[in-house]
Amino acid sequence: MRSLDWELLPSFLAVARAGSLRAGADLLHTNYGTVNRNIQSLEASYGVALFLRSHKGFTLTEAGEALLPFAEQAEDVIINARKRVEGLDKTEAGTLRFSVTPTFAYDVITPIISRFQEAYPDIQVELRLTTAVENINKDETDVSLRAAYDVSGDVVARKLYPMAVGIYASKSYIDTTFAKAGPQGAGLSWIGFPDSAQYSNMISQSPFPHADMRHMVSDGYMRLRLLRENCGISYLPVVFEQFFPDLCRVPGTKLELGQSLWIVLHADLRKTVRVRRFVDFLAGALMDMRRDMQGELFRR
Structure with a gap:
């Protein structure tokens, strides 16, 4: 060739x-x-x-x-x-690529990156904000934070814990629209995911199966914005209660454990020092947030 x-x-x-x-x-x-x-x-x-x-x-x-x-x-x-x-690199220096959804990047991950920067000033993190699952084996990224029930493929996956999710809306939406809602959510609006059978199933089993699907968006941060603009109700990880006090869990609804957090990397990068330092730091920081991530469902 x-x-x-x-x-x-x-x-x-x-x-x-x-x-x-x-x-x-x-x-x-x-x-x-x-x-x-x-x-x-x-x-x-x-x-x-x-x-x-x-x-x-x-x-x-x-x-x-x-x-x-x-x-x-x-x-x-x-x-x-x-x-x-x-994988043979033994130095605490260099660049690594980290993929994470915008939903978690802005409020959950940014403070962690700040603390990591102070601890390891010679390691640069290239943040890749995406809702897609980037292929580690095709060298699209080095480390990925995923929310999933399971992770497959020829990768190293560190499972942390399941996150608690609940049904949320803005306080204004709850005070005004819920007062006029009919049985099983008639008159309410869901903010959902496009073409998601799993989300549709969650809605059908929720207390509001008769609410219409008014808006659909794959970007989680946009979903947060729509909630805050009184556009409807949506499932949301409980951790965002602390970042957005204007969002409230819908009265009468409960939290439930959903997908788990996973840190995923290529098997050959396990011995790369900068990657190992980042993965360990990220895992430790997220484990410290477990109570916030699971709310009232937290158990030691």
Whole structure:
């Protein structure tokens, strides 16, 4: 394989996965023109078209289909080599990438990052705020904080504890709209998740199954804003009571334990000192918050 291939194959993989130049450029965090030039150069190097172009996007030709598994293997080799070498790093310095949802990042994680910075001034944390589950094995991130019932895959996952969730609304919404609500929540509005069977099931089993689904948003922090603007009711981790005193648990409802907090990292990074220091610090800080995360359901 020519040395040029190593530089161009990421663009090939990105377009093959995304189906267009612009979407592929977004995956690589680069621009459309760079990806377009790389694809053209790779096709010129091989002397064959790798994609069929149409107004619907890019689809692989027979030659592109033949190249795809080899390109994926090359990607895996490079990623595994990087992780293995990084795992040998014994210094308390350098950068690590940390993925977390915006919901937790702003109020829960920011103070932890501040304290970590004081304890380890030579370790830089690149915060990646996303609601997507970034693929650690594909080198999209180094460490991830996830809320889930279970974590699978070839990763190291440290389970902390289940979080308590309840049904919340603004005090104003409770004082005004609830007074006019009918049986089982008729006349109330839920703020939900798009295309979430799990959330729909939670609503059907809640005290308010007849409330309508007025708004849907995947971003948890936007859900908080909608609650504070009197737009409805929603399930929310109990920990946010301390950050937003204008939000109240709906009277007559109870907390319940939901998804657990998990810290996830690549197996080869367990021995990387900066990663181990961060994971241990993060786990300790979150364990100290367990009472706040579980509210009245907290048990030692």
